[in-house]
Amino acid sequence: MSNNQPDLSAYAGRWVALYGTQVTGVGETPEAAQQMARHSRPKERFVLRFVDDLSGEPLPLSPLLTQLRPLLQTQSQPIYLVGGAVRDALLGRVSHDLDFVVPTNAIKLAFQVADALGVPAYVLDKERDTGRVMLSEANTSLDFARFRGSDLAADLRDRDITINAMALPATAQTSAGLIDLHGGQADLASGQIRTIHERSLLDDPVRSLRAVRLAHSLDFNLTPETETAVRAAASHLNQISAERIREELVKLLETAVPHRAIADLANLGLLAEILPDIVALTPLEQSAPHHEPVLAHTLSVLRWLTLVEEIIEPQRKTSASSAHSAVKKILEPYAPKIQAMWQEEVDGGVNGRTVLRLGGLFHDVGKAHTQTVEDDGRIRFLEHEKVGAELTGRVLRRLTFSNEAIDHVKKIVAGHMRPLHLANSGGKLSRRAVFRFFRATGASGVDIALLSLADHLATYNGTGPDPRWQALLRVVASLCHHYFERHEETVAPPPLVDGRTLMQALALEPGPEVGRLLRLIQEAQAAGEVDTAVAAIEFARACHK
Secondary structure, eight states: OOTTOOOOGGGTTSEEEEETTEEEEEESSHHHHHHHHHHHOTTSOOEEEEOOOTTSOBOOOOHHHHHHHHHHTTOSSOOEEETHHHHHHHTTOOOSEEEEEESSOHHHHHHHHHHHHTSOEEEEETTTTEEEEEEGGGTEEEEEEEOSSSSHHHHHHTSSBGGGSEEEETTOOBGGGOEESSOHHHHHHHTEEOBSSTTTTTTSTHHHHHHHHHHHHHTOEEOHHHHHHHHHHHTTGGGSOHHHHHHHHHHHHTSSOHHHHHHHHHHTTOHHHHOHHHHTTTTOOOOTTOOSOHHHHHHHHHHHHHHHHHHHOTTSOOOOOHHHHHHHHHHGGGHHHHHHHHHSEETTTEEHHHHHHHHHHHTTGGGGGTEEEOTTSOEEETTHHHHHHHHHHHHHHHTTOOHHHHHHHHHHHHHTTHHHHHHHTOSOOOHHHHHHHHHHHGGGHHHHHHHHHHHHHHHHTSSOSHHHHHHHHHHHHHHHHHHHHSIIIIISOOOSSOHHHHHHHHTOOSSHHHHHHHHHHHHHHHTTSOOSHHHHHHHHHHHHO
16 A cells, blocks of 8 residues: 555454554454464554454544544554444434543543644543543534443443444444444334443433433433333432533433423433422413413423424424414524524533523423412412522522523523513503513523413413414514614613713712613613603603602
8 A cells, every 4th residue: 555554455344463564463353463463572562453344334423533543543552432423323423522442541542632633632530541632613522531341341331221332443434343242233223222231320320311311312212121220210310410410401401302301201200309399390280271280381381492493493394383384474584593592602501592491491490389279269370480580590500500501591480471471461562661571581581582482382282362372473573573673772772871971960979869860761762762862861850850
């Protein structure tokens, strides 16, 4: 071959040990090749290389692997790609998160790879010899870890489910090099989530959440034995850090069917361990027009919320219905801007769409603490949104969400009834009402408007009475119009005067009255009642008197 590279095609599908360009050992495993090489050259350093069998099925793998192949082919120990990246490649998908295992010196390899890519590397766990390379712009991470056990077989056996317990030599490009000791490929073909052994989930209980998440991400089924193992692991989730539980909860909510994922958590006993305040909603009955108890309604809201998302994200599969057509008509003009909002990350790595789904999950959490039954049997939940917002904050803080994420979700919960109240008030939405809505809700106001559509659709299991539905559509359309098209006019008008100017004009002393007058000016400006500094000062003078 060119560039002084030896022709290794005769060894396709096997490992070779190279001394320079000379093949000094060959074997079905790297250990066998190394042993043969050491027999003839006991004191030399060898390069271990897997020779890919190009007759195998080509796999869709990250371009990073092609970029790193020259470096990985110079190592004196085997390097394996494992876990989700292998599973996804067999499913025809390219994974952006790559996990590698090696017999030793994993952190050292991580830093070598980072140097080759010109990006940072980090030590994740010095004791377990685990390092990470981050490519933030590509939203990609590469993890390098020492074997969990004495060899690759022990490492794979220590994993959670069969479809995650397959490996591939890191330089391989086809399925011919696949190492599948636990029937993972067969389970991929049959759509099964199967544990490797009876303690697979008990050894790390957070795997029970992951099993449910993967079932819904891949549209697979848990085997009966896996369901039993998930139930057995549920009571051990209290041993798991809040950060790891938060990470799995977020990934569950990011699936295409968050309502089904949360329902499965409840049915398998997991939700009671991680979100007991949500489980407490299960038996709560509601009066008409609601047709479901509170938890069932919450799951329906998440289901309808995905329909709203489908309209805003046209690349996703959409369903045809009267609700779909009506919502599409009012939201389609703003879809690109809403998508951009959802793609933005808040502190803690949670994006805007996940924040909205968290708002949907928690929007009625306050009902467990506010339910009353009147003499005529009507069930009420007065101020449940206020109580729910505070409870949501405590729960998310316990799960170590960032302050920014908590603030957004709390505002969604606290404000989720506002569009419904505006719709019930009748008439055209005034500029002053729009200003007051966004003054209370801030950047969360658009999410609240979208959630109100899902809340209404879940309440009636469809559009319900046409006058109510049309009124809500008009409110949501108006709120979106003002936020995206008339933001500086009605949502956040630029100040006409500042506090110093106002104090000089009205001979005011510093104090809360100045702030009150500035707020009144801004509201009048948003309502179209003042539009100059002179008019603003005269308006403030009248308000002060």
